[in-house]
Amino acid sequence: MAGEDRVVRKMSELLRAGAVMLDLACPICNAPLFKLRSGEVVCPTHGPVRVVKTDSEAIEALSQTVLDRLEALVTSRIGSLVDSIYRVPSTDEEGRLLDELERWLEVLERVKRLKSLTARSGK
Secondary structure (H helix, E strand, O other): HHHHHHHHHHHHHHOOOOOOOEEEEEOOOOOOOEEEEOOOOEEOOEEEOOOOOOOOOOHHHHHHHHHHHHHHHHHHHHHHHHHHHEEEEOHHHHHHHHHHHHHHHHHHHHHHHHHHHHHOOOO
């Protein structure tokens, strides 16, 4: 019951802030979606959501999500490698880590390029 009260309170806050309740529901929690003045669509439970109406829009949204997750993973791995390079005592090990870092940086560059291409094609 407390969770429902929180959602109702959030919905009323959105309406007071000028958001418009849409005739669409969140596919996860079935709460009504709201369109903010900025044009962003939000769920009172989950926050920002992306509304897709066609299969191609769904594929584009999924692709963007996968690329975002991949970018986060690669960035995390790069950070771990940089930390390892600071701690490694031998130059042989350092060279191996630098080679691995170079490969991860290439992957990150490709991911960013793909994200840029998908962002341009979606507009």
